[in-house]
Amino acid sequence: MNLSVIVPCFNEEDAIPIFFDEVENIKEQLPVSVDYIFINDGSTDNTLTVLQQLSKENSHVHYCSFSRNFGKEAALYAGLLKAKGDLVTVMDVDLQDPPELLIEMYEKIQDKNIDCVATRRSTRTGEPKIRSFFARMFYKIINRIGHAEMIDGARDFRLMTRQMVDAILEVTEYNRFSKGIFSWVGFNTIYISYENRERVAGETSWSFWKLFSYSIDGLVNFSEAPLNFASVLGAVSFISSLVAFLFIIIRTLVFGDPTSGWPSLVAIILAVGGIQLLSIGIIGKYIAKIFLETKRRPNFIIREESNKKSS
Incomplete structure (x- = not known):
């Protein structure tokens, strides 16, 4: 059985080696072969150089570099298209998604009735209060007026079966909102909670206004x-x-x-x-x-x- 790890990257030259070492440390505890698919989303630093060297040194590391910055949604979509594993996971390179959770996620997805093991933050420690407030409001609003239920604090970090990934890829719309698509396609999903973690390196590219615009897109994409x-x-x-x-x-x-x-x-x-x-x-x-x-x-x-x- 193969596990494909999709990792979107934008100006993450410092975080990539740390992330790779962390996942490699827990890989031996997973009874699957692991391959990495790094998506360089038009980074302006040395992210591509780091990925080229990492790929050269490790046969199970693959990368895909965009011609410019197309956004995280495009990077996720590209990663899903490239992933061929029996199981597929999406992870942030900044280690805000704890790699050690993959062990528990793998154990739970062995249940034939479960198609996806997702994660959610139980706390928002370290996040600006105004951002936390608007995030909670967004989930309350979207769940009242939207067509797909979204869990407050849910992350893109999830382990999915091949069947679910294929279903997601059938949604070929240009205006993508992955959290909504993950929920809209259905399938049995369970959630694992964990406390919020800070980035291990670099700075986030998500400003308040980018997140606000992203939330508006989510409302428009999944509600009339x-x-x-x-x-x-x-x-x-x-x-x-x-x-x-x-x-x-x-x-x-x-x-x-x-x-x-x-x-x-x-x-x-x-x-x-x-x-x-x-x-x-x-x-x-x-x-x-x-x-x-x-x-x-x-x-x-x-x-x-x-x-x-x-x-």
């Missing part, structure tokens, strides 16, 4: 609720305007008191204009996703890869 919200908002605005007009007409007929002053008029115009812009923005987000899908551009472009075939 924002569109429904825009429709309801428009309906409420229209009904409110009818009530306001009726009130003005009745007041004029009964009291002979025509509406005066421009501040109220300006306030109404700004309120209606804001609702229209919000609704147009929501619709525009969906149209932009449709536009990207219809262009059928590749998720990534490979500039260089190791010649060895992954097992």
Whole structure:
């Protein structure tokens, strides 16, 4: 039995050797052959050089280097396409995903009723409070309005059967949100909890605004609720305007008191204009996703890869 380890990398020259040594240390406790598939996502440091040397020294290390930075979703997709193992795992190179959990994950996936053993963080120690707050809010919202249930604190780090990986690869959309896809394809998944860990080297490339944009993509990709919200908002605005007009007409007929002053008029115009812009923005987000899908551009472009075939 073979295990393929997919490792997306972006400017991780310092973390790669540490990660590789850590996984190699626990590899002997796994009764499977292990091959690595490192995806260099357009790094600007010496990540590619490190991967080239690592691949040269180890026959079970493979790498794939993009022509530019396409993002982690593209890197995950590329890794899944390249992986040929009977079991496939996705891991972050910064060791925030504890390699020793692979032993327990392998033991649990031996149950024929389990297709995936995933991980989730039980704590967010070391993470900025505002990021933790918005992360929790995202999971609450997506689980209320989305089509796929997502576990709070869930990581991409998971061990999957070949059948589940093949099902994920059948989802060929350009706008990918892997956490949602992992859940959407179904299959029996169990979770292992662990306490949050700090990076072993380097700095994260995920800023607050990148994470916020990523969460918006997740909401749009797995829910039509924002569109429904825009429709309801428009309906409420229209009904409110009818009530306001009726009130003005009745007041004029009964009291002979025509509406005066421009501040109220300006306030109404700004309120209606804001609702229209919000609704147009929501619709525009969906149209932009449709536009990207219809262009059928590749998720990534490979500039260089190791010649060895992954097992």
